Amino acid sequence: MTFYIAQFTAKHRVVQVEQNSIFIWKQESGDIDPSLLEDKILRESASHFFQMVAGDNYPIAKEDIAITVWKTEPFSG
Numbered sequence: 001m002t003f004y005i006a007q008f009t010a011k012h013r014v015v016q017v018e019q020n021s022i023f024i025w026k027q028e029s030g031d032i033d034p035s036l037l038e039d040k041i042l043r044e045s046a047s048h049f050f051q052m053v054a055g056d057n058y059p060i061a062k063e064d065i066a067i068t069v070w071k072t073e074p075f076s077g
Helices: 034-054
Strands: 002-012 019-027 065-074
Touching: 002 034, 019 034, 034 065
Parallel strands: none
Antiparallel strands: 002 019, 002 065
């Protein structure tokens, strides 16, 4: 298993705050599937970020979040 790091931006359709962050994950060595990575970032980071920013009175739909991955590389931490 290899650790990887990704630089990404997440934007919500309504919430006017962007998440500019990094994401670290572990996978078997090999090619990184961009759509799987975007989905993983959405589920494990971005949806939680926007829910925290929006508060309990505004439900966050995952379909309203767009993820852009700028760069990925192996990470030795």
